[in-house]
Amino acid sequence: MLREMEIQHFSHEEHPLMLVEELENEVVCSGCDKSVSCGPAYKCYPCKFFLHKSCAELPREIQHHPLHPNHTLLLKAPSKNFRYCDACLKYSKRVFFYHCNSCNFDLDIECASIWPTKPDDCHQHEFVPFFQQIQFTCILCGEDCSTAAQPAQVCRICQHLAHTLCALKPRTIKIAADRHLLTLIYSLSKVIMEEHDDVFCELCCKKVNLKYAGYYCQKCDFVSHLQCVGINICPPSETLDSSIDLIEDIDFEEVEEGDVLQRFYHQHSLIISRDEVEVHDHKLCEGCMQSISAPFYSCEQCNYFLHSTCARLPLKKRYPSHSHPLTLSARGNYIDGIEYCQACGGYSHGFAYTFHNYRLDIRCCSIPKSLKHEVHQHSLNHAISSLETCNACDGWNKCRDCNRPHNGVFVCTKCNFALGFECATLPLKAKYEYHPHPLSLTHIATAEYDDSEEYYCLICEEERNSNHWFYCCIQCNFVAHPKCVVGQNPYINYGRSFISKDHQHLLTFVRKTKASRPSTTTESTLLFIPTVTLDLLNEELEQEEEDDDDVGKDKEAEALAKEPR
Template sequence: MSERRYFHHDHPLVFRTDLGDDVKREDVCSKCKREIGKFYRFFKCSECHFCIHLGCIGQHFYTGFFQPYKTFTFHFSHEDPLVSIEEQENDETEKLVNCWGCKEQILGPGFKCFYSYCGYFLHKSCSELAHEIQHPLHPDHHMTLVTSSEALHSCSCDFCGKDLMSFFYECRDCRDFGLDIKCASLRTSKDDYHQHAFVSLPKQIQFACDNCGKESKDCGLKICGICRLLIHTTCDRFSRTIKIRFHHHFLSLTYYLHQVEERADILCEVCRRPVKKNYAGYYCQKCNYGTVHLECAAQYERGGTDESAPQNSIKYITELIDDANLAEKERGRPREIQHFSDEHDLILNDEDEEVKDDKLCDGCMHLISVPFYSCTQCNFFLHNKCAKLPKQATHRRMPHYGVFTLSPQPRSSNGVFYCILCSRYRQGFVYSADDLKYVMVDVICFAIEDVLHTDGHQHPLLLASGGIGQECKACGDPEDKRDDYFVCPNQNCNFTLGFECATLPSKARHRYDDHLLTLTFTAEDDTGEYYCLICEEERDLNHWFYYCAKCEFAAHPQCVLGKHPFIKPGKTYKIRDHEHSVTLVRKTEYSPPCGGCGSPFINEVALECVQCEQSFQAVFDRYRTIRNRSLFSETLITKKNVQSRIRLRIPETNILS
């Protein structure tokens, strides 16, 4: 056993990996006061009963052990030293990992266990949590940060009602009050809550909560005798003021919406569902921003104390597009323009005729249609609407990302990016957040308005957030349950449209038909039998499809567009681990197999090397952290978890973009 000196203790310490006969499980660490038996790696004094965890021994003790690492730290939740992830450059840091403290994915700086086999990871912010706090919800005692393994209170959070995770604060005196680390950090003042004290009643009665409006008798009951309010115990957690990411003013809580809302029918500004005026809700006292449900406001709450409007002077994208359209109407459409995306002048084509070739707009990657601009020297095409896009803009529902800048292509070497709105891989123009360059949005998705007019529904649709879980009426996909969607405000319609289907191109081509296919929303006839002529499977009568009336050709949108419809073949790239340049080309599963792995090209795109006379699989890889997140999420998105890559697969190596 190794023997070491610790400057806080006079005797030598012996490193132990088991309790032995002289140490009991309930003996406590002399530094953190936690049980020694929780972690079996500790130091024991050879002459007295002094014990200390390996993780509590101190950084100076290990300075000679962990070279060449410049810095390392220790945390009470783990017995081994922790190394900064930013200093570790190996395959481990590229994997999707969850923080042991909050159970959320680590997207920014953090720490990992020094030993690679351990798998312990921790957010930097979680490692800096205060050991003790005094919270206004429990003012009589201090609350201590603990782990689930040493908790005395192991049920649910007394603020939000959710199950407590690995790290949380609990009162060691009462042993019956606990807060998860997120709820503990949200409120710092008693003034945030109702001005009067709610009194708990130990009775179970059937009542309608004055906060949420739901009837229940299984929940706890609280009453405010002064305001005559009867609420659920779990509804006592809503603050008097709140700030959500969709609006720059604080929203105020009112228990009497009918006193501040004169409109008969009001919709929540977040989820676009009806708000009951007889119950509580949030509203803005400084402007005409609408009402928000309590739960919607809590779901999209964000920190900050600044009530002022964003400090940049850049307008919203929809306003800038309206200004450009108005200017074009007044001055006329120019016959020749200069655009930052091409070195030559672009010539206007506005003759009302069908473009015979399958040419794509280099801005939005949709089929080109009049009016458009072109450069014959570069084989470059650009819709008129794409040519008018502003260089810089902000987004009404993404103010937390600040200003977005338009670029002719992303910073990735392969020109492919992953749009966080429609969840598709794309090429073409891209809007990137100035403060976070790898938050990238396709121009079609970025310019889409909050109110969508589509031929697929008789009423205007409103952009909403909240993840109601209803299936998309256009495709019926039950898996498309992301937080963002379009919904019809007419409650009799019950119509919901997924964001991916809302951005489908109105025209498309397929090699099985010589004509343009039109996105169609109703059945082409009344035969009662509908099939896709590409996959030969049955089509749902109520789902959208592409159709050619001349040939009576009908097909699923996914069969017509394929897996990567917005990636333009023909571009050449220089990639690592391959001596020649490669060209992005279209392939089918019936094409000659991949020259590297021998598999068919099920991904429909490939990298072709002319010199080697071979084609290789092109795999667009992204991390799952973006999937199923709100497109207006405030979560930090980093280069490692969003950058699209092309990987050339050959036997002897991994080819990176």
């Protein structure tokens, strides 16, 4: 019987502790530093060491504590040095405390005991403001934080703490990236099988910890972090708009007779050409502003060309980062026809999908959500809410109005690789007018392309980053920046003319050169000049070329005359 009343406690390993029903004198507990005046307690007779029965029977470890659910807390004996409790922010050195070895988090036993360690996680949380300053882990998002840094709320049922921003998330929301209503699930492990280790957020393409809360759609298994839905949420007026749910990519009601096509954006009939021999040099597709290739449609009356795929684009299209359906537009909102793309940040002519001032050119809008790029070994997924920089250029696309990133990037879930829209739409093969061979887009900076330790662009002769993508010709060991090859504005139709109310002559787009006068246009590489002036310049350039040829012939004749016979 006596042996049953004896324990060996980790805090006092020298001797066993004996359970006594009552103590003759008032003593202090060595576990909580409070008086032991009545009730059962444990005592070491040789050392006069005392512990409340409740202090002696404290669990040696706590898992999933509401204030620190990510790691296990281990019970420690009183320390010789002062310990700082991360809950009550008080110092003490004469009490038991729970310690996390992973992140140096401490809780004294009083703070640890006032929070239930086995809450009922099947209820719907009822949050109320919490004003005490403590360190805590948000039960909804899993982030460690202090109430001094972010306001918190506490569930009145289970006493769990959450950031106020997380606690106030709506129970159901409608976002642009999914057709269904999403439901807030406090613990995703309740609806998603635990064996699914690789569950990724549909908006940022990063792993989702199923222990915490998230938004979920049971119909299509759409999952997202709490924080990611903020930039993609539909305005309240749109959440009940059923037309957004029902809309698909809508094709034109085509008027076709054989190989003839009629479209709203061109006044004449378009005739198809399937023969590569018929491809005209230096002609651009009026839709995507890229070199024309078979099969394509053309207008015999006005030199108008259109790829077959561009001619059959849907009239309306859904885009995951915008809450409204986008409509195909063949002309820009401005008189010069140039528009700004919200995805790649570039200026271009050509077709676009628009909604009021929101515009995506058809190249960016046509990229699928899952992209297999030839320059990267893994598939890339469109991460709408991602703020990562592009690995191909170390840049990130910002909105020209609010200077914040938008439309996200394409990320690799296997190797932490990100690709921006501007680099994702670079052509795999490109031609440079002063180089005889086609150039290939690559990212491999090896001796195969450049055997020197210094990396330079052979067009602008400036240093380039060896980690960035570049164009190269293996035959000639020729390497260059992408923008030096394709140009600062590769999708501007240079040579196109337009009428401006601010000038009496027809204006034409030309490339700006070092000899051009300073311009006040938004793009430093664009220049508008009167067509009359352009014709005169072309005549002057042709005359200069003829004069240069004559000078070259004269010098060659002089050199031959001086040679000894």
